[in-house]
Amino acid sequence: MIRVAAVGDIHLGPGSAGTLRPAFDTLHEQADLLLLAGDLTRHGTAEEGEVVAGEVAGLGVPVVAVLGNHDYQSDQEAEVTAALDRAGVTVLEGEGTVLDIGGVRVGVAGTKGFGGGFAGRSGGEFGEPEMKDFIRYTRRCADGLRKSLTMLREADCAVRIALTHYAPVPDTLAGEPLEIYPFLGSYLLAEALDEGGADLAVHGHAHHGTEHGMTGEGVRVRNVAQPVIGRAFAVYHLPVHAGGAAGDGGVTARAGAVGAH
Ligand SMILES: [Fe+2]
Numbered sequence: 584m585i586r587v588a589a590v591g592d593i594h595l596g597p598g599s600a601g602t603l604r605p606a607f608d609t610l611h612e613q614a615d616l617l618l619l620a621g622d623l624t625r626h627g628t629a630e631e632g633e634v635v636a637g638e639v640a641g642l643g644v645p646v647v648a649v650l651g652n653h654d655y656q657s658d659q660e661a662e663v664t665a666a667l668d669r670a671g672v673t674v675l676e677g678e679g680t681v682l683d684i685g686g687v688r689v690g691v692a693g694t695k696g697f698g699g700g701f702a703g704r705s706g707g708e709f710g711e712p713e714m715k716d717f718i719r720y721t722r723r724c725a726d727g728l729r730k731s732l733t734m735l736r737e738a739d740c741a742v743r744i745a746l747t748h749y750a751p752v753p754d755t756l757a758g759e760p761l762e763i764y765p766f767l768g769s770y771l772l773a774e775a776l777d778e779g780g781a782d783l784a785v786h787g788h789a790h791h792g793t794e795h796g797m798t799g800e801g802v803r804v805r806n807v808a809q810p811v812i813g814r815a816f817a818v819y820h821l822p823v824h825a826g827g828a829a830g831d832g833g834v835t836a837r838a839g840a841v842g843a844h
């Protein structure tokens with residue numbers, strides 16, 4: 584059993600130091616790794632990146648992150664990434680990483696992702712160059728996710744997890760206004776999940792969405808935006824069957840500590 588803690592949209596600012604640390608300090612008792620699903624800062628400044636780094640340094644479990652749109656706001660995403668890196672956090676963008684957790688190879692594939700919308704309601708690579716660029720960027724993110732998941736399969740990972748900021752499915756957006764769905768995620772990310780294969784996909788970004796969803800091929804999707812889960816982090820249990828294959832049993836969720844947002 585692999586216990587995956589996850590949270591996104593913690594939106595820490597200059598005065599946030601210490602707000603999540605008490606909950607994160609107990610995380611190792613409940614989980615084997617922590618996934619951060621982007622929007623870790625409010626405005627993506629280097630200073631805010633240092634605050635995030637201070638909250639997640641030295642937790643005693645591996646921490647893997649993607650950035651969110653807020654983390655790009657000040658054009659200092661490289662500085663935010665560097666601060667997290669110094670704190671021992673693996674920041675993924677179109678890449679995968681393999682963790683050894685008690686002898687089980689756990690792969691995490693991550694990309695921020697981007698928008699565009701969902702089946703029948705999506706933008707396309709047509710018309711103005713700005714519109715083409717928009718969808719091509721989403722496609723590049725999705726391609727990175729697909730390739731990373733494929734790489735993790737070839738690396739014999741017993742458990743594979745996809746980590747994004749933007750949503751791959753509309754299920755986990757329920758509660759958000761329909762008008763903004765195209766800015767909350769893209770079906771291209773779900774296609775990548777279904778083609779690459781994953782035991783669990785976690786994302787954030789949709790603060791007013793819903794925790795549980797699923798892709799067309801049955802990949803479980805969880806919106807872990809902190810306002811959605813209502814606590815410092817959610818924990819999902821992924822069974823690992825004998826022989827190293829990831830289980831196809833249900834993903835069970837357990838409450839983490841009380842959170843703040
Ligand atoms: Fe957010």
Ligand SMILES: [Fe+2]
Nearest residue numbers: 622651652788
């Ligand atoms: Fe966001």
